[in-house]
Amino acid sequence: MHINPANAGAVDAKHADRAWTPVCAVEDIPRAGSRVVKRGGADDIAVFRAWDDQVFALLDRCPHKGGPLSAGLVHGHAVTCPLHGWTIDLADGQAQAPDQGCSHRIAVQVEDGTVYLDLPDQGRGLAQSPEPCATPQAAGSA
Numbered sequence: 001m002h003i004n005p006a007n008a009g010a011v012d013a014k015h016a017d018r019a020w021t022p023v024c025a026v027e028d029i030p031r032a033g034s035r036v037v038k039r040g041g042a043d044d045i046a047v048f049r050a051w052d053d054q055v056f057a058l059l060d061r062c063p064h065k066g067g068p069l070s071a072g073l074v075h076g077h078a079v080t081c082p083l084h085g086w087t088i089d090l091a092d093g094q095a096q097a098p099d100q101g102c103s104h105r106i107a108v109q110v111e112d113g114t115v116y117l118d119l120p121d122q123g124r125g126l127a128q129s130p131e132p133c134a135t136p137q138a139a140g141s142a
């Protein structure tokens, strides 16, 4: 997939330290739904579109037991995991109380209807591309 230099330049002006990769059009994502970005050996990324057309991206892995968040129910700016019902905030990846944990967030930019993700290594290396969680991953919670 190629980055349109004109668009990438416009986006990069806002965040010069990021490596924006176009992944799809906003219209390719159903409202209150998601689309999965495969990364060839690395964790998939779930790209969500809320009812208000805001776009968010998280690793497609619930902080509870790894359920596919892309298959969850999107409501407001949150997604409910299809496996055990944890609710994850799309903006910061945090599980809503009383649950604790975080799904890594990937920075998103939308430019001229195209969704860009910050994937500096084209998807390899979890530690390098997603932004860190503000709190530790859930450990041992039921």
Ligand code: FES
Binding pocket: 062, 063, 064, 065, 066, 067, 081, 082, 083, 084, 085, 086
């Ligand atoms: S794996 Fe998501 S709630 Fe359990």
